[in-house]
Amino acid sequence: MASEIEIKLKVNGEPVSARVEARLSLVDFLREKLHLTGSHVGCEHGVCGACTVRLDGEIVRGCLTLAAQADGAEVTSIEGASDSGEIADLQAAFHERNALQCGFCTPAMLLSADALLKRQPAPSREEIRLWLSGNYCRCTGYHAIVDAVASVAEARRNNSV
């Protein structure tokens, strides 16, 4: 029977094969099987956004995606995005502007913000707020996060011309 299944995928560029329980979520797979604990588990029903990871280049909820569904896919977690340096500017801006306190939401916030800037290089503050409304932060009140994302948007635009 298939309550356990074999999956093969790429995680942060590395090939991974595993036998997983069908009910294992992608975020639990990353955390518990691969010990990539930068992706966090919050509400487990798609509301808080703390589990955000990239699946084939698009951000998804790691709690509303089964590990089984990632078979054959490329997954990027915060560890991969961080190591590659591709979000170093966002990380620096979050640091500089105190856009985190406890840091629980930060990995997902960074991946989400990066997805926004790739899609919309010149977002207004309102657009940044709407986009990040799917990522809850219980500490900062969001202002510093919006500041950080807006400053990176501007810097990336200036660098690309």
Place this chain on the structure above:
Amino acid sequence: MKPASFEYLRAGSVEETLALLGKHRDAAILAGGQSLLAMMNMRAATPSHLIDISGVGALREIRLEGDTLVLGALTRHVDLEGSDTVETAAPLLREAAGQLAHPAIRNKGTIGGSLALADPAAELPACILALGATLRATGPSGIRDIAAEDFFEGAFTTALGENEVLTEIRCPAAAGTRTSYEKLARRHGDYGLVGLAARAEVRDGRLHAPRLAFFAITDRATLAHSAAACLDGKDLGDAVLEKACAALADDLDAVGQPGCSAPAKLHLARVLLRRAVARLLG
């Protein structure tokens, strides 16, 4: 929480899906999973089998057939958001999809999943009701078309048979009509307290054959027939609007929720009706 244990099966085609559905009585179809997996995590749903149809490429297509916009059941919200074909033929769907939940959810959630689940608070059931779409289901005895009006039978209950799978949504193209989409929610991306998807022909400053589909107020997406009749072809002065708003009490058997009672929902529905009329006349 974590979901109860289940067997995971992949279907590569509609035929395979039907064969698996026939074999497993307590199976659920997994499309984008953005509602189903949340329900399973909360153990509000405990199917014995999940049949993953996300690999059925034939159900992903968006195309025009004459005056009909055809959406494969696996069309994701992000696909609706980004499609010029949808923008031209059914701008209502693009507008609704762009505000639905959050970007990470729109990257996986599908229109077929939303319709087949029939959450009373879901947005897309009301949109396809406003558009007068037809839902195409495939079952063991072939294809069956179901009018949107006949599809939603109650909370989480549809006209789909146990052995049928929703394959296509067929919307008449928008030519000559205007649409409006309004939703009131406490936070951006939350399920609405009340919402309204509306479509009408607009001539000489009047609405003709308006379709007013409310969501998150009764046990299903609901067309407000009496209110629509009050507006149809009329000069839309205060008295007419007042009458249409009053008629919503006949159309909508409002169901309250914590923090928003049934009378409050009906009040908000009236607020949205006035906004929608103003926007349609725009």
